[in-house]
Amino acid sequence: MSARRREAAHWFARLLELPDEHPERQLFANWLAADPRNAQEFHSFKRLWGDFSSTDQTRALAGAMENVGRRRLLRNGMLGGLLLGGLGSLLLVRNAARQELQLFTGIGQLRRMKLADGSEVQMDADTRIQVLFDERVRHLTLLRGRAIFDVRHNPQRPFVVDAGAAQVRVLGTRFVVERFDRRVQVSVARGRVEMAGGGQRIELTADQVGLYGESRGLVRSDRKAAGAFGFSTGSLVFEQADLGEVAAGLSRYRDKPLRLELPPSQQTITAVVQISDVEAFVQALPQLAGIRVQERADSTLVLPR
Structure with a gap:
């Protein structure tokens, strides 16, 4: 090389x-x-x-x-x-x-x-x-x-x-x-x-x-290193993760990626999501993060409530 x-x-x-x-x-x-x-x-x-x-x-x-x-x-x-x-x-x-x-x-x-x-x-x-x-x-x-x-x-x-x-x-x-x-x-x-x-x-x-x-x-x-290895055993671990990190992790398992249309925020999420439950977690995001989602032909928009 x-x-x-x-x-x-x-x-x-x-x-x-x-x-x-x-x-x-x-x-x-x-x-x-x-x-x-x-x-x-x-x-x-x-x-x-x-x-x-x-x-x-x-x-x-x-x-x-x-x-x-x-x-x-x-x-x-x-x-x-x-x-x-x-x-x-x-x-x-x-x-x-x-x-x-x-x-x-x-x-x-x-x-x-x-x-x-x-x-x-x-x-x-x-x-x-x-x-x-x-x-x-x-x-x-x-x-x-x-x-x-x-x-x-x-x-x-x-x-x-x-x-x-x-x-x-x-x-x-x-x-x-x-x-x-x-x-x-x-x-x-x-x-x-x-x-x-x-x-x-x-x-x-x-x-x-x-x-x-x-x-x-x-x-x-101060995050725990073990969380990053979770995908190898079927789970996505988010520890004090902002919405951009959450969207990136979930989008790897969706045909339609999550696209943020939000102003900068200090809000974080801590959660463990089974890969088999990604869609259910996306549907729960509005209650968890105080946002709304809107489906488009090629993506799912994450918008302010």
């Missing part, structure tokens, strides 16, 4: 959440202008991940990548473009030293997969991950959603998860990274991780949670 590919993956993930006028976009423009190969790598990455909004589009893209990638990569002596395990992953490159893999889940789908180094990733619904391994580093980009990482110890090859606004670097541990529109949460079950964002760094150990947001920077949270 080249440094240029890692940079392209980072910028793609970061730009998903930056406002149009954010000053960091100028840094991205400078990076593009510095070398034509930067723009080529970035646009290649963007074309691959541009729209996975439906299973049909995922299937079409995976099939196209299988045919195109196989022809291109076989000429270089590598196996490319293989679909693994149905529609849940797309293997672009794999040999003794490298692994380049796209992982994705649909609405309401969970997935567990072992990576080439023996580490395991367990993905929540509506989640996308880019995996790029080489001899020196194990690099994953969380483009969307939430995943549990159970990392095989290897001091010579750090395991890095890039979630756009924040990054996590570990040697061997079990933790969850969850990406929201403008925030990242990291929850550690065991081991030790370094979380970085906005020029700040903190170290998290077992049962600790780190939060990064543009408004408050990088902080430790």
Whole structure:
């Protein structure tokens, strides 16, 4: 995996959440202008991940990548473009030293997969991950959603998860990274991780949670780390969660996502929702949160009462 590919993956993930006028976009423009190969790598990455909004589009893209990638990569002596395990992953490159893999889940789908180094990733619904391994580093980009990482110890090859606004670097541990529109949460079950964002760094150990947001920077949270792992056993745990976090978690299990049309609020919700009861919980939200919901053809709006 080249440094240029890692940079392209980072910028793609970061730009998903930056406002149009954010000053960091100028840094991205400078990076593009510095070398034509930067723009080529970035646009290649963007074309691959541009729209996975439906299973049909995922299937079409995976099939196209299988045919195109196989022809291109076989000429270089590598196996490319293989679909693994149905529609849940797309293997672009794999040999003794490298692994380049796209992982994705649909609405309401969970997935567990072992990576080439023996580490395991367990993905929540509506989640996308880019995996790029080489001899020196194990690099994953969380483009969307939430995943549990159970990392095989290897001091010579750090395991890095890039979630756009924040990054996590570990040697061997079990933790969850969850990406929201403008925030990242990291929850550690065991081991030790370094979380970085906005020029700040903190170290998290077992049962600790780190939060990064543009408004408050990088902080430790008093949330219980175990809650972030709940989806793997069939429940969604919300602890002092704002409505944006609740909407994101529930939308991973609904064909129609929840869209907030609310002014900023300090209101939080603490609840444990069985995945099988997501629709019932959505119907109860007006009483729990003092809001109203309005159904649209493609979404459910959350509005002031």
